[in-house]
Amino acid sequence: MGMIPYRPERILVQEESWNDAHARDILSRLPGIPVRTIQQVDSIIPELNSASDPHASGKRTLILARHRGRFMKECPGSGAEICCNYFVVNYAFNCHLECTYCILQSYLDNPALIVFTNLHQLMEEIRERLAQAPNRFFRIGTGEMADSLALDKITHCSRLLVPLFATLPNGVLELKTKSDEIENLRDLDHLGRTIVSWSVNSKRICRSEELKTASLEDRLAAARQCQEWGYRIGFHFDPIIDYEGWEADYREAVQEVFQAVDPERIAWVSLGALRFTPHLKEIVRQRFPKSKIPYGEFVPGHHGKLRYFRPIREELYSKMRAWIHQAAPEVFVYLCMENRASWERSLYTVPRDTDHLSSQMDSLASRGVVSVE
Amino acid sequence: MIFQEVPLDSIDFVDETFRISEDVDSAAMRVSLAAIGQLNPALLIEESSRRIIVCGFRRLRALRELGRTVALAQTRASAGCSRLEAFRLAIFDNLSHREFSPLEKARILFTLKGVCEVAHDTLVEAYLPLLGLPTHKNVLRTYLGLHVLDPDLRRMFNDGRLTLASAERLSGSPREAQYRFASLLARVRLSASRQREMLDLAEELASITDTALGEVFERAEIHSILGDSRLSPFQKGEQIYELLYRWRNPRLSQAEERFQVEKKQLGLPGAVRISPDPHFETPRLRVEFDVASAQRFREIASALREAAEAPALEELFRVS
Numbered sequence: 001m002g003m004i005p006y007r008p009e010r011i012l013v014q015e016e017s018w019n020d021a022h023a024r025d026i027l028s029r030l031p032g033i034p035v036r037t038i039q040q041v042d043s044i045i046p047e048l049n050s051a052s053d054p055h056a057s058g059k060r061t062l063i064l065a066r067h068r069g070r071f072m073k074e075c076p077g078s079g080a081e082i083c084c085n086y087f088v089v090n091y092a093f094n095c096h097l098e099c100t101y102c103i104l105q106s107y108l109d110n111p112a113l114i115v116f117t118n119l120h121q122l123m124e125e126i127r128e129r130l131a132q133a134p135n136r137f138f139r140i141g142t143g144e145m146a147d148s149l150a151l152d153k154i155t156h157c158s159r160l161l162v163p164l165f166a167t168l169p170n171g172v173l174e175l176k177t178k179s180d181e182i183e184n185l186r187d188l189d190h191l192g193r194t195i196v197s198w199s200v201n202s203k204r205i206c207r208s209e210e211l212k213t214a215s216l217e218d219r220l221a222a223a224r225q226c227q228e229w230g231y232r233i234g235f236h237f238d239p240i241i242d243y244e245g246w247e248a249d250y251r252e253a254v255q256e257v258f259q260a261v262d263p264e265r266i267a268w269v270s271l272g273a274l275r276f277t278p279h280l281k282e283i284v285r286q287r288f289p290k291s292k293i294p295y296g297e298f299v300p301g302h303h304g305k306l307r308y309f310r311p312i313r314e315e316l317y318s319k320m321r322a323w324i325h326q327a328a329p330e331v332f333v334y335l336c337m338e339n340r341a342s343w344e345r346s347l348y349t350v351p352r353d354t355d356h357l358s359s360q361m362d363s364l365a366s367r368g369v370v371s372v373e
Numbered sequence: 374m375i376f377q378e379v380p381l382d383s384i385d386f387v388d389e390t391f392r393i394s395e396d397v398d399s400a401a402m403r404v405s406l407a408a409i410g411q412l413n414p415a416l417l418i419e420e421s422s423r424r425i426i427v428c429g430f431r432r433l434r435a436l437r438e439l440g441r442t443v444a445l446a447q448t449r450a451s452a453g454c455s456r457l458e459a460f461r462l463a464i465f466d467n468l469s470h471r472e473f474s475p476l477e478k479a480r481i482l483f484t485l486k487g488v489c490e491v492a493h494d495t496l497v498e499a500y501l502p503l504l505g506l507p508t509h510k511n512v513l514r515t516y517l518g519l520h521v522l523d524p525d526l527r528r529m530f531n532d533g534r535l536t537l538a539s540a541e542r543l544s545g546s547p548r549e550a551q552y553r554f555a556s557l558l559a560r561v562r563l564s565a566s567r568q569r570e571m572l573d574l575a576e577e578l579a580s581i582t583d584t585a586l587g588e589v590f591e592r593a594e595i596h597s598i599l600g601d602s603r604l605s606p607f608q609k610g611e612q613i614y615e616l617l618y619r620w621r622n623p624r625l626s627q628a629e630e631r632f633q634v635e636k637k638q639l640g641l642p643g644a645v646r647i648s649p650d651p652h653f654e655t656p657r658l659r660v661e662f663d664v665a666s667a668q669r670f671r672e673i674a675s676a677l678r679e680a681a682e683a684p685a686l687e688e689l690f691r692v693s
Binding site: 292294295297302309310311340341 | 545623
């Protein structure tokens with residue numbers, strides 16, 4: 001089953017966004033939906049939060065607004081003991097895909113779905129930041145505060161960002177998604193500087209916890225298509241969830257992933273076990289009372305997040321690594337936001353430090369790029 | 374204002390619509406009335422052929438129990454006094470000479486909402502401060518929940534054995550769970566934090582096993598602890614908490630137990646403390662000792678040297 005597409009019930013346009021072509025383009029792709037102008041984005045928060053389930057109803061309001069401040073920042077994982085030195089750029093806040101475990105439920109003050117209209121500034125900022133550090137390589141993703149492609153039919157962001165990165169000699173773009181929304185990528189001249197990645201999970205978790213996403217089969221069909229269009233692809237088994245029967249389910253998922261695509265043209269595969277904030281755990285219990293994922297054997301870890309007791313994580317990671325390397329011995333596997341002990345005991349290899357992992361990944365990212373001069 | 378002597382058999386004692394007091398049977402009131410008679414009149418509402426008590430539940434009951442046939446009362450016609458007006462008289466009459474207990478506040482708010490049909494916002498903005506409570510909708514929810522709690526739990530709350538937070542939480546649980554927890558709490562002592570932790574664990578275990586919350590407290594192991602006459606109520610509470618913790622965190626508690634066993638195997642003196650990284654997140658161990666003399670230092674160093682050769686040391690790191 002494909003992703004359930006996003007269609008808002010109303011659109012609120014911040015007054016100054018009417019000056020942005022991106023806002024007008026988005027509106028032209030959403031005919032027949034009531035549009036209202038607002039002065040301040042925050043002014044709408046009390047109204048949205050007064051609903052019985054603001055997280056569900058808030059997303060039915062699409063806000064088109066300008067982003068204040070910088071678009072590009074270091075990935076929040078950068079505080080971890082070993083991190084990959086990733087950068088994130090946010091073209092939107094929030095996501096309609098309704099994954100039960102989604103951190104955005106506890107992170108965002110505004111429950112509406114906000115798409116930023118000053119994309120020209122976002123692009124300029126990326127261009128300038130990369131030009132200021134020509135000897136550094138940047139891996140930049142748009143999937144932190146929103147799914148990179150789930151809204152692409154409406155925003156066409158990929159059609160701006162992919163060509164931009166094709167002109168940048170020291171950076172690659174990673175589009176991270178749980179959708180099958182790839183049509184806009186079809187004829188873009190990406191020059192190998194865009195990696196399209198899928199967050200993947202066992203079929204059972206895709207069905208029960210990732211409610212409006214594309215099925216695993218459809219994500220893999222989209223991945224295969226992207227490979228055919230010359231893109232390198234990535235996979236993120238994240239969050240891996242510990243449940244009775246996980247081994248058979250995840251083993252099957254790993255097999256399906258590597259049967260569906262050419263392992264030679266996979267840039268990387270990451271593993272990350274489920275993590276929660278205590279606040280998010282409560283939200284999940286209230287919003288998705290049937291979900292069992294809040295009841296894993298969690299302990300408080302980095303930044304106060306709850307994560308599985310380390311031996312459980314190590315078991316998840318080491319078995320996943322073994323299955324992945326059985327299917328694709330050469331593929332690069334790394335852990336997201338994990339400590340040295342977990343690397344040692346589950347992947348049997350530890351980057352010396354963050355810089356070491358970062359340079360390994362930079363070199364993987366640069367492997368398929370066409371030189372830009 | 375007219376006071377009159379009213380026959381007690383014309384009063385509907387069953388109708389407790391306006392009752393505020395938790396306990397309407399008062400031995401002290403009977404003693405007082407027997408000694409000096411009724412000084413303060415009750416307040417009644419006259420409704421067709423019966424009279425409903427607004428103020429004076431304890432006085433009127435005590436008079437009846439003393440065998441009196443009449444009571445001094447002020448009577449108002451129901452046509453000229455709405456239920457809200459009548460209940461406000463009862464509230465202010467009580468407020469003039471005493472403080473309400475939390476259960477009485479709960480009863481007042483419940484009556485204002487359910488009987489007098491006072492709007493939610495008015496309850497929050499006008500009546501919570503009148504009762505000395507913070508003006509917040511969550512406070513109102515807590516107190517409304519308190520009123521409908523299982524009677525045994527209400528009693529335990531009144532005795533200070535059940536916290537307000539636990540009472541609120543249990544008020545949202547099915548009756549069966551309230552009853553089961555009341556039965557448990559009747560036989561154990563739990564601090565405020567242990568009550569919270571135990572309810573957290575029990576709720577999660579119920580969700581994990583798809584069973585009702587009350588069933589968690591019905592497991593044989595819990596009954597066995599409750600029935601152990603060698604244990605004090607505090608010890609029973611602790612042991613039941615530990616049991617729930619082990620059920621909820623099987624692998625972590627197994628590691629914790631194994632760590633303690635291996636640590637003991639090292640045979641180190643009590644002055645040496647060995648603790649793992651919190652939740653065994655890394656394999657690091659912390660080893661600490663305090664000494665007051667060079668001799669003691671040498672003894673501990675020697676014990677540590679011996680421990681360094683013990684197979685249990687490797688195990689200690691494997692656990693963590």
